[in-house]
Amino acid sequence: MQRKDIETKLGKINFAYRKGNPLVVCLNGFGSFDTAQSFSKVIEALPSEYGYVAPDYLNSGFSGKSLKDYTVTDEATELARIINDFKAEKVIILAHSIGGVYAMQIKDKINNLKAFVGIEPTTREVILNPPKDPAYTEKNKNIEKLQEKIKVDLRELFTPEENKKFWTTTEQNAKKFDEKDNLNAQAAYENDSFWKDATRISDKTPSVLITEKYRENEYKRSEYASNNSKSKVITLGDSHYIHFEYPKQIAEIVEEVTTF
Incomplete structure (x- = not known):
């Protein structure tokens, strides 16, 4: 893994990368986790010729503090420049949670986008008009249990040394x-135009959405679902951090979409 800092008008953006083709763009969820560490086991399971770029958002991970007020759209413009500098012939976006909002702002700014893979990307519906289904209510009641599950999943995913490094890095950042x-x-995130417009994934872009079973219908009607014949919703896992539970399966899905 290599790392690089890029100074932008918004602040310093740090990203981990490996050159290769196709290029997998890993977009993290909201919080302190470093993107490359979060997706490390998915990346390890990809073929060695695949490249990847895993940026940390401003005010998180190894990146710097923001220098001015900004939106996800503003930051996405800077991220798109970083991605396009790799000059990849095929680009796959792999986005988790709030990374989906970044993906929606990046998709028309990057060259040679081949497909989108979303791991429970944040939908407008779940933020602006949350489903009243009891499964959602029950999930929200058990946030503390979910946070403990993340720790358990990481202990199973990583060796003891890797797990210690993950949490030490997270705390230091x-x-x-x-x-x-x-x-x-x-x-x-809150002030971004994403919430006010009706932008969707283009029907030209295959979109594979990975979600827990109770959110399946939400994603089928979401802005991330395209009418491309290769698009689909896959139910997997019982945690929002599905890539911590099933990294090999997600890597296989990424490999599959590169053949579309």
Whole structure:
């Protein structure tokens, strides 16, 4: 793994990468986790000739503090420049959670997008008009249990040394940012145009969505579902962090979409 810092007008963006083709763009969820560490086991399971780029958002991971007010759209423009500099012949977006919002802002700015793979990408519906289904209510009641499950899944995913490094890195990175930085990151997400428009994944783009069973219908009607014949919704796992539970299966899905 190589790392690089890019100075932008918004602040310093750090990304881990490996050159190769196709290029898998890993987009993280919201929080302190470093993107490359979060997707490390998925990346390890990909063929060695595959490249990847795993950027950390501003105010998180190895990236720096934001220098000015910004939105996800603003940051996505900078990320698209980084991605296009790799000059990949095929690009696959692999986005988890809030990474889906970044993906929606990046999709028309990057060259040679081949497919989109979403791991429970954040939908407008779940934020603006949450489903009243009891399964959603029950899931929200058990946030503490879900957080404990993340720790259990990581212990199973990583060796003891890798697990220790993951949490040490996460804690060290989190200490760089104060409450103002966290609020700036939250504002970038909340104030983005994504919530007010009707942008969808193009029907030209195969879209594979990976979700827990109870959210299957939400994703079938979501902005991430395209009418491409290769698009589909796959139910897998029982945690929002499905890539911590099933990294090899997700790597296989990424490999599959490169053949579309």
